[in-house]
C-alpha cells in the first residue's frame with residue numbers, strides 16, 4: 379500500500395496534470411469551517427467545478443487507516459462528483475476492484491476516469507442510488523463489497539434504503555462509511571440502522587469533519603478496535619469537552635469556579 383504522503387502527493391499532481399487543483403481544508407483561523415469550507419473542492423484556476431464538497435483531509439486520513447487494517451478488495455463509492463474520494467481510495471487500494479457512481483456529475487465522472495486511466499480495476503459510471511446499486515455490485519464487484527463510502531443523497535430515507543441493500547452484500551469483514559451523518563443531520567436514520575441488522579457494529583466518528591457514521595461487520599483485531607475507538611468517542615464525552623473548552627476560554631476573564639451557565643428549560647417551552 380502506498381504511504382499516505384505519496385497518496386496526497388499523487389492526488390495533487392494527477393489533478394494538476396488536468397489543470398485542476400483541490401481547494402478547501404484550510405486552517406480554521408484562515409477560513410471559517412461553516413458552509414463546508416473544511417471539505418475538498420475541485421477547481422480550475424477560475425471556477426469551482428462543483429459545489430459538492432468532497433471528503434475532508436482528516437476524513438481521508440482516517441479512511442486510510444481503516445483501509446490499512448481492512449485491506450478491502452472490493453470497494454464501492456456512492457457519490458463520485460469530481461473524484462476526490464474515488465481517486466484517494468483508488469491510490470490507497472491500487473490492486474483492488476473499485477466502482478464509483480454518480481447520477482448527475484457527468485463531467486465529474488469523465489474527469490475522474492481521466493485521473494484513473496493508468497490504474498487497473500477502477501470504474502466510474504453514471505448510476506443512481508439506491509435503485510442501481512444491486513446491478514452495479516453484481517456487475518462490477520462480483521456481488522460482494524468489503525468497503526463502501528456513501529456520500530450522495532443525504533436523506534434519512536435514502537440512507538436507510540442504501541443500508542437495506544448493502545447489508546445483504548457486505549462481506550464477512552467489511553465497513554460501510556456514511557459521510558455527513560452529523561453535518562447533514564442524518565442521526566435519526568443512522569441510529570435506527572442497528573434495529574435493521576444487529577450483526578453490524580455502528581459507531582459515530584465524532585473526531586471527523588462531517589461526523590462519519592460507520593457500520594462494521596466481522597471481528598476486528600484489537601489494534602483496529604482501538605484505532606476506531608480513538609476517533610469515535612461518544613457524544614457525552616464530546617459535550618463535556620465542549621463545556622470544558624468554553625470554561626477555559628471564559629476563565630481568562632472570570633475565575634473558573636465562578637462560571638455557572640444558565641440552565642436550558644425543558645420542552646415544551648411555553
Ligand SMILES: C[S@@+](CC[C@H](N)C(=O)[O-])C[C@H]1O[C@@H](n2cnc3c(N)ncnc32)[C@H](O)[C@@H]1O
Pocket residue numbers: 430431432433456457458459460461462463464479480481482483505506507508529530531
Ligand atoms: C458530496 S458529492 C460527493 C463527493 C465525493 N464523494 C468526493 O469525495 O469528492 C455528492 C454527489 O452525489 C451525487 N448524487 C446525488 N444524488 C445521487 C443519486 N441519487 N445517485 C447517485 N449520485 C447522486 C451528486 O451528483 C454529487 O456529485
